Amino acid sequence: MNTEEECKARFQTLLEGYQGITQPKKDSLWEEVKNRYTESHRSYHNLNHLYQMLKEYDLVFPKWKDPEVALFALFYHDLIYDVTSKTNEEESAKIAEKRLSELAITQNRIGICVGHILATKSHRLGENCHPDTSYFLDIDISILGSEESKYIEYAKNIRKEYSIYSDEDYKKGRTQVLNHFIENVRLFHTDSFFDRYEMQSRHNIKNEIHSLQKGELI
Structure with a gap:
């Protein structure tokens, strides 16, 4: 599989078993992710970046406390990317929160996902952050x-x-x-x-x- 096919397969596999997930819904959610990460102004923050992160994610898979939430954060963390904006992380987190809510994921787990995404703004750990956030920040800058x-x-x-x-x-x-x-x-x-x-x-x-x-x- 090429990079796009691998990312799509991982994303759609992640969605399986959640509330209201049909193949058309899987396709719709993937199209949103793909269309964002293939925007013409992206030379680094694109599907190749996601693919690289997936490889690093897999290398430390036994370390994740909630691997599914970390994977959702991976796909949504750079969904919004505008070099002139100072709110990319907040906007990306907001969309992730909405999509995970639609899947009936608990608010606690959604909060963990949002925390991972927001932490990429400074790449520093805040107080009481989830243990997985450390690994998430590390895979993001592994390049x-x-x-x-x-x-x-x-x-x-x-x-x-x-x-x-x-x-x-x-x-x-x-x-x-x-x-x-x-x-x-x-x-x-x-x-x-x-x-x-x-x-x-x-x-x-x-x-x-x-x-x-x-x-x-x-």
């Missing part, structure tokens, strides 16, 4: 720890998403974002991801910051 060539591709795709901004403005904003990450004692909250990706992530980020400080795009 940072990829091999150098893949990281460069990721960085270039992020630049494409921010193409409405001048190089000067982008370099300034991107440097701030990267410093936000690098200033943390740990980039990854869980030992599983820390051990696997922390060193390479810091290497990649420092290289990109160095390039930006020289006035160059990676």
Whole structure:
């Protein structure tokens, strides 16, 4: 299966057994997800991003306390993505909340899903967050720890998403974002991801910051 087919299969399998789920309903919910993640302005936050997260999700599957809720959060966390907006996470969470309510998922579990999504705004853990949120945040940024060539591709795709901004403005904003990450004692909250990706992530980020400080795009 290609990336889209794999994402569709995982999403529709997730829906099985929930209230009111028919094949037309499955198709409708998937079309909403697919149409959002294939918007023309997305170069990184697209179906490839979901597919990458799915692979990381599977690697730590035994760790999830509520794997289904984590998977719902995975598919909905970047549903709304507008580089000029400061409320992407809130809007994505609102749609997730509505869709999960339609499936008659309990309010407690919906709250966990919303918590995962909202946490991606700062990528820091709040008080009393669900144990799965740590893993969810880590799979979301696992790309940072990829091999150098893949990281460069990721960085270039992020630049494409921010193409409405001048190089000067982008370099300034991107440097701030990267410093936000690098200033943390740990980039990854869980030992599983820390051990696997922390060193390479810091290497990649420092290289990109160095390039930006020289006035160059990676």
